[in-house]
Amino acid sequence: xxxxxxxxxxxxxxxxxxxxxxxxxxxxxxxxxxxxxxxxxxxxxxxxxxxxxxxxxxxxxxxxxxxxxxxxxxxxxxxxxxxxxxxxxxxxxxxxxxxxxxxxxxxxxxxxxxxxxxxxxxxxxxxxxxxxxxxxxxxxxxxxxxxxxxxxxxxxxxxxxxxxxxxxxxxxxxxxxxxxxxxxxxxxxxxxxxxxxxxxxxxxxxxxxxxxxxxxxxxxxxxxxxxxxxxxxxxxxxxxxxxxxxxxxxxxxxxxxxxxxxxxxxxxxxxxxxxxxxxxxxxxxxxxxxxxxxxxxxxxxxxxxxxxxxxxxxxxxxxxxxxxxxxxxx
Ligand code: 13P
Ligand code: SF4
Numbered sequence: 058x059x060x061x062x063x064x065x066x067x068x069x070x071x072x073x074x075x076x077x078x079x080x081x082x083x084x085x086x087x088x089x090x091x092x093x094x095x096x097x098x099x100x101x102x103x104x105x106x107x108x109x110x111x112x113x114x115x116x117x118x119x120x121x122x123x124x125x126x127x128x129x130x131x132x133x134x135x136x137x138x139x140x141x142x143x144x145x146x147x148x149x150x151x152x153x154x155x156x157x158x159x160x161x162x163x164x165x166x167x168x169x170x171x172x173x174x175x176x177x178x179x180x181x182x183x184x185x186x187x188x189x190x191x192x193x194x195x196x197x198x199x200x201x202x203x204x205x206x207x208x209x210x211x212x213x214x215x216x217x218x219x220x221x222x223x224x225x226x227x228x229x230x231x232x233x234x235x236x237x238x239x240x241x242x243x244x245x246x247x248x249x250x251x252x253x254x255x256x257x258x259x260x261x262x263x264x265x266x267x268x269x270x271x272x273x274x275x276x277x278x279x280x281x282x283x284x285x286x287x288x289x290x291x292x293x294x295x296x297x298x299x300x301x302x303x304x305x306x307x308x309x310x311x312x313x314x315x316x317x318x319x320x321x322x323x324x325x326x327x328x329x330x331x332x333x334x335x336x337x338x339x340x341x342x343x344x345x346x347x348x349x350x351x352x353x354x355x356x357x358x359x360x361x362x363x364x365x366x367x368x369x370x371x372x373x374x375x376x377x378x379x380x381x382x383x384x385x386x387x
Pocket of ligand 2: 127151152153154155180239240241242313338339340341
């Protein structure tokens with residue numbers, strides 16, 4: 058049996074054993090985001106959403122973290138664990154959402170709202186985190202904003218769809234939202250969701266709050282076209298919890314298609330279908346089995362963050378880690 062990837066030679070059947078052996082030799086823990094290729098998810102020591110992986114990175118006992126995800130995630134691990142070596146199998150694995158705001162743009166926005174609390178989604182560069190008061194992920198964005206006194210203005214960045222979700226759930230109109238977006242999630246639109254939901258009236262809808270269709274899903278629920286309790290706005294980790302608990306026979310999934318692998322493992326009896334099968338993140342898919350092996354053999358690509366920048370961003374990331382943890386919220 059061989060493991061293959063598009064355009065690459067077949068990998069040896071003992072690839073996974075070799076990854077685990079090299080990881081032991083290097084004293085490394087391998088982390089994989091839920092959007093990684095299935096074989097990477099399967100070989101990793103831990104697979105999860107952004108928040109779960111940040112927590113694991115912060116608590117890891119190994120001296121090296123191999124982050125199978127995109128660059129800002131590996132940078133976040135380095136900010137939390139500066140004494141550890143952090144490797145990413147391909148340093149070019151970026152993120153269109155993280156690229157949608159620079160530190161200069163944020164500094165300028167702050168001068169327009171000098172009293173505001175800056176809340177940044179974890180999909181941001183280390184330089185942006187250094188200008189941030191508190192970071193959040195999709196699974197704790199609402200709790201993070203709710204932890205800020207109601208009369209304080211908030212600058213929420215960079216994702217406009219997650220920002221709209223936070224404004225809606227908290228009912229706060231003093232949350233200003235940056236107009237950034239992820240090209241993958243913005244491509245999952247309301248028209249496609251409406252068509253898929255009409256084709257399968259019994260299906261539940263799992264929607265990532267970064268999606269362009271999140272507003273449509275809530276609108277559909279509001280008009281009665283879809284029962285409100287069929288629509289769930291969830292982080293990737295939240296989708297897994299919901300998959301284990303659902304009694305639905307089929308679920309429509311609005312997020313990056315890598316998510317389907319963990320969902321099918323979590324609830325094999327449920328049929329999970331993508332709202333948009335083309336919603337694949339080319340950055341996430343830059344992490345291939347061969348590059349993971351190379352990372353472990355050659356110790357590359359190492360992720361570094363300027364110590365002063367890391368020190369300025371650390372408090373914001375640590376607040377994110379604390380909020381939304383069972384028993385650790387505010
Ligand atoms: P989660 O925080 O739900 O894992 O989503 C992260 C994300 O969108 C990475 O692209
Ligand atoms: Fe960034 Fe979007 Fe890819 Fe996530 S799916 S890593 S937000 S480009």
